[in-house]
Amino acid sequence: MSNKMFDLSKEIGSFVKMLPMSDQRVINDIRSFNRFYTAQLGLLQQHIFDSEYSLTEVRVLYEINFNRQTTATGIRDALQIDAGYLSRILRKLEKGGLILKHPLPEDGRSSYLSLSDRGRRLMTKMGTLSDDQLRVMMAHLTPAAQETVAGAMNDLRRLLSAPDGAATMDQITIRTELLPGDLGDIISLHGKLYMQEYRYDTRFERYVMETIQDFMVHYHPARDRVWLAVCSGRLVGVVAIQHRPAKQAQLRWFLISPDFRGIGLGKALMQQAMDFCREQKFKKVYLLTTDQQDTAAALYKRWGFIKKSSVPATLWGHELLEERYEREMQ
Amino acid sequence: MSNKMFDLSKEIGSFVKMLPMSDQRVINDIRSFNRFYTAQLGLLQQHIFDSEYSLTEVRVLYEINFNRQTTATGIRDALQIDAGYLSRILRKLEKGGLILKHPLPEDGRSSYLSLSDRGRRLMTKMGTLSDDQLRVMMAHLTPAAQETVAGAMNDLRRLLSAPDGAATMDQITIRTELLPGDLGDIISLHGKLYMQEYRYDTRFERYVMETIQDFMVHYHPARDRVWLAVCSGRLVGVVAIQHRPAKQAQLRWFLISPDFRGIGLGKALMQQAMDFCREQKFKKVYLLTTDQQDTAAALYKRWGFIKKSSVPATLWGHELLEERYEREMQ
DNA sequence: CCGATTAAGTTGCTTATGTCAAATAAAATG
DNA sequence: CATTTTATTTGACATAAGCAACTTAATCGG
Numbered sequence: 001m002s003n004k005m006f007d008l009s010k011e012i013g014s015f016v017k018m019l020p021m022s023d024q025r026v027i028n029d030i031r032s033f034n035r036f037y038t039a040q041l042g043l044l045q046q047h048i049f050d051s052e053y054s055l056t057e058v059r060v061l062y063e064i065n066f067n068r069q070t071t072a073t074g075i076r077d078a079l080q081i082d083a084g085y086l087s088r089i090l091r092k093l094e095k096g097g098l099i100l101k102h103p104l105p106e107d108g109r110s111s112y113l114s115l116s117d118r119g120r121r122l123m124t125k126m127g128t129l130s131d132d133q134l135r136v137m138m139a140h141l142t143p144a145a146q147e148t149v150a151g152a153m154n155d156l157r158r159l160l161s162a163p164d165g166a167a168t169m170d171q172i173t174i175r176t177e178l179l180p181g182d183l184g185d186i187i188s189l190h191g192k193l194y195m196q197e198y199r200y201d202t203r204f205e206r207y208v209m210e211t212i213q214d215f216m217v218h219y220h221p222a223r224d225r226v227w228l229a230v231c232s233g234r235l236v237g238v239v240a241i242q243h244r245p246a247k248q249a250q251l252r253w254f255l256i257s258p259d260f261r262g263i264g265l266g267k268a269l270m271q272q273a274m275d276f277c278r279e280q281k282f283k284k285v286y287l288l289t290t291d292q293q294d295t296a297a298a299l300y301k302r303w304g305f306i307k308k309s310s311v312p313a314t315l316w317g318h319e320l321l322e323e324r325y326e327r328e329m330q
Numbered sequence: 331m332s333n334k335m336f337d338l339s340k341e342i343g344s345f346v347k348m349l350p351m352s353d354q355r356v357i358n359d360i361r362s363f364n365r366f367y368t369a370q371l372g373l374l375q376q377h378i379f380d381s382e383y384s385l386t387e388v389r390v391l392y393e394i395n396f397n398r399q400t401t402a403t404g405i406r407d408a409l410q411i412d413a414g415y416l417s418r419i420l421r422k423l424e425k426g427g428l429i430l431k432h433p434l435p436e437d438g439r440s441s442y443l444s445l446s447d448r449g450r451r452l453m454t455k456m457g458t459l460s461d462d463q464l465r466v467m468m469a470h471l472t473p474a475a476q477e478t479v480a481g482a483m484n485d486l487r488r489l490l491s492a493p494d495g496a497a498t499m500d501q502i503t504i505r506t507e508l509l510p511g512d513l514g515d516i517i518s519l520h521g522k523l524y525m526q527e528y529r530y531d532t533r534f535e536r537y538v539m540e541t542i543q544d545f546m547v548h549y550h551p552a553r554d555r556v557w558l559a560v561c562s563g564r565l566v567g568v569v570a571i572q573h574r575p576a577k578q579a580q581l582r583w584f585l586i587s588p589d590f591r592g593i594g595l596g597k598a599l600m601q602q603a604m605d606f607c608r609e610q611k612f613k614k615v616y617l618l619t620t621d622q623q624d625t626a627a628a629l630y631k632r633w634g635f636i637k638k639s640s641v642p643a644t645l646w647g648h649e650l651l652e653e654r655y656e657r658e659m660q
Numbered sequence: 661c662c663g664a665t666t667a668a669g670t671t672g673c674t675t676a677t678g679t680c681a682a683a684t685a686a687a688a689t690g
Numbered sequence: 691c692a693t694t695t696t697a698t699t700t701g702a703c704a705t706a707a708g709c710a711a712c713t714t715a716a717t718c719g720g
Contacts, residue, residue: 026468026480027461033483034371035392040490041368042410054706062365073668080372082708087670109668109715131357138356141489144526145589149489150356152482153363159471159479160370180521180535187539188514195510196474205510206546209517209539216536259475384677403697415678417699439686439697 044133052096056081057089058126064099064113065123071110098122147233154232159259167260172231174268182228183212185235186253193255198292204316211252215242225276226253227269229260236260239269241276241285249277251287254296270303282329291321300325374463382426386411387419388456394429394443395453401440428452477563484562489589497590502561504598512558513542515565516583523585528622534646541582545572555606556583557599559590566590569599571606571615579607581617584626600633612659621651630655 053061056079063075070078076086090113093099098119101111115123138146158167191205215224220243229237236257242250251273256266277285287305289296297307305325313322383391386409393405400408406416420443423429428449431441445453468476488497521535545554550573559567566587572580581603586596607615617635619626627637635655643652 023465023468023473023476024461026476027464029480029483030464030468031457031460033487034374036487036491037367038371038389039409041364041371044364056706059368071668076668079369083669084671084709085707087668091670107668107716111669127361130361131354134357134360135353137490138353138360142588143353145489146353146356148485148589150359152485153359155478155482156486157363157366159475160467161366178532180525180530180532181518182521183532183535183539184514184516184518184521186514188511188518191510191512191514200510202508202510202513202546205513206543209513209543213536213539213543216532258472259478386677401697406697412679413698414680414700417697421699437687437697441698 044130044137053093056085057093060086060089061093061098061115061119061123065115065120068114069112071104071112073110075113093119151232151234155234158232167231167236167263169264169268172229172236172260172265174227174229174237174272176225176227178226178228182226182235183216186226186228186238187212189235189238189257190253190255193257196258198318200316200318207316208253215240215252218242223249223280225273227272229256229265229269231260237265237269239273241273241280241282243280243282244286247281247283249280249282249285251285254287266299270299274303277329284326284328286324286326289323289325290315290318291323292318297323297325303327374460374467383423386415387423390416390419391423391428391445391449391453395445395450398444399442401434401442403440405443423449481562481564485564488562497561497566497593499594499598502559502566502590502595504557504559504567504602506555506557508556508558512556512565513546516556516558516568517542519565519568519587520583520585523587526588528648530646530648537646538583545570545582548572553579553610555603557602559586559595559599561590567595567599569603571603571610571612573610573612574616577611577613579610579612579615581615584617596629600629604633607659614656614658616654616656619653619655620645620648621653622648627653627655633657 059079060075060081063078064070067074067078072083072086072090075081076083079086090099090101094101097116100114100116102114104110104112138149141149154171158171162168187205187209190208191202194200194204218224223243224241226240227238228235237255237260239254240252242252244250254266254269256269274285285305286308287300289300291297291310301307305327307323308326309324310321313320315322389409390405390411393408394400397404397408402413402416402420405411406413411419420429420431424431427446430444430446432444433441468479471479484501488501492498517535517539520538521532524530524534548554553573554571556570557568558565567585567590569584570582572582574580584596584599586599604615615635616638617630619630621627621640631637635657637653638656639654640651643650645652
């Protein structure tokens with residue numbers, strides 16, 4: 001495949017010096033994975049493509065099927081193959097009656113490409129064939145292990161595809177049903193993140209555990225609610241509303257995993273929480289935080305929360321200001 | 331590549347009917363991952379191999395480097411390439427001074443293959459080259475995200491390489507230091523597994539949380555201990571010893587993730603726990619369980635625990651027998 | 661509008677990659 | 691010792707892929 005457009009090797013010289021060399025372990029893991037998965041893909045592909053079409057030809061077919069209304073250039077960019085080679089592949093596929101060319105009215109040089117009925121049939125046939133192979137491959141794994149496989153693959157695709165490894169909202173589901181494991185995951189997420197970001201130790205995690213206890217003891221299915229943001233089986237964001245005496249409510253455990261920030265997840269969670277508070281006709285919503293969580297504070301303010309108090313305290317081994325924010329619900 | 335030895339397609343007919351068709355989601359995830367990773371590997375490989383040696387030639391070199399003292403047949407089996415093609419590759423590599431052939435004294439047809447100094451140098455050069463590429467690839471990811479990538483890859487390799495997806499002990503590390511996130515993970519693991527295996531609901535998870543609270547309240551660094559079995563960043567097994575009045579101790583949270591059972595992990599954990607109890611000179615160790623955890627019970631018995639009581643109770647919404655096992659420490 | 665330039669796709673030519681079948685030669689078998 | 695099997699090699703061939711020159715259509719700058 002031609003390779004003019006994306007020459008990493010030129011960037012290496014300038015980039016690599018900025019990178020930590022300490023991560024050799026990660027690099028080794030990736031290398032052995034790549035070697036392993038090269039073989040794995042080889043095994044799979046042999047069987048799909050004992051048809052009269054080659055791997056590359058099938059990849060072209062996939063591309064045409066996937067992107068409706070693409071041109072030769074689109075495919076060339078997507079699959080990074082030589083234009084001349086592609087031209088011949090397209091001619092072969094057209095001769096074989098798998099694809100159709102629709103000349104562009106606005107550009108006499110290009111044609112839209114689409115699958116013919118026959119092409120579509122071939123794709124589905126190959127699809128089911130390869131699905132069957134994958135089923136054989138997965139047959140000896142427990143359902144839980146299969147979930148792990150799918151989750152790991154989704155993680156990799158997400159992290160390696162976006163240039164900055166950012167997730168998008170459509171990879172995340174938000175649910176309110178509290179399933180076994182969720183309580184522990186909320187505690188764990190807090191423990192890990194606050195350690196990463198504020199150097200809090202296990203004492204903080206214990207504190208979170210106590211608040212969860214408290215929440216569950218007073219739990220009222222209608223008046224309390226937790227929103228859990230989950231991406232490929234992992235908890236990546238939380239928020240909860242806990243009812244309090246006198247038509248008040250407390251917002252708790254608002255937290256988003258760093259790799260999922262800046263994509264509107266915080267907004268989505270907060271939106272649902274606030275909507276819930278309105279529905280429940282809480283008069284006032286409050287939350288407790290510290291002066292160290294400044295980015296969170298900014299977000300609270302944006303959502304109409306106002307700092308009502310700020311008292312010095314020693315919490316979890318840190319000297320800080322314990323702050324209380326409130327918001328009146330019209 | 332030739333493909334006579336491993337023809338999955340023949341197995342498909344007989345196997346596939348036994349498999350659940352419901353897992354189409356998993357299959358789809360795998361398919362899109364494969365498409366994605368094919369491209370990814372393509373990108374990487376282009377750059378490594380703009381040397382005068384092809385992908386396959388380099389794979390052969392890897393194989394020779396990796397398996398010291400292999401023959402042509404060994405490589406042929408490992409990489410599944412045509413014998414004739416391989417013969418030519420080997421000749422080219424030998425001419426290029428990268429490999430050496432050492433005729434076998436006991437078999438005049440074959441030779442052991444090994445890398446020459448020059449070959450070794452090339453391998454390390456390509457190794458560092460490809461490492462640099464991987465560094466560039468990972469540069470824009472946060473360290474946490476990089477960990478996720480490595481973890482996901484290790485999971486995949488482990489699950490897809492062993493025929494039954496079984497882990498081996500060397501992929502697991504057991505530690506006793508209690509880090510932030512661990513408490514939550516222990517709770518979560520219990521919640522998820524007991525739901526999967528005994529249909530316990532969140533009430534059980536809350537109970538576990540309370541026991542963890544209790545443990546932490548009375549925590550004594552010398553006399554209490556937790557063993558955490560971790561595989562690619564995920565908690566897969568636990569056991570703990572909690573000191574009790576009168577030189578007694580309680581064994582708690584003994585649990586192993588299903589995919590990690592039957593590989594000696596339970597034994598390893600129990601061994602460490604019992605060694606600890608002996609060191610601490612506890613007179614008696616006890617544990618509480620129910621009649622439903624029968625496989626665990628068998629293991630307890632094997633480790634010298636004896637059932638001392640069995641009383642009917644309603645716990646976490648289930649009618650069961652609450653059982654107490656004890657073991658005298660000589 | 662026109663010549664120059666750029667972009668999309670095609671074609672001829674070449675090399676690299678891989679396969680198949682037959683040949684060779686050493687080892688194992690009976 | 692004849693026969694079969696195994697490991698490797700060789701020859702002939704086919705496919706896959708890349709490069710460069712070319713055609714045709716669009717665009718751009720005056």
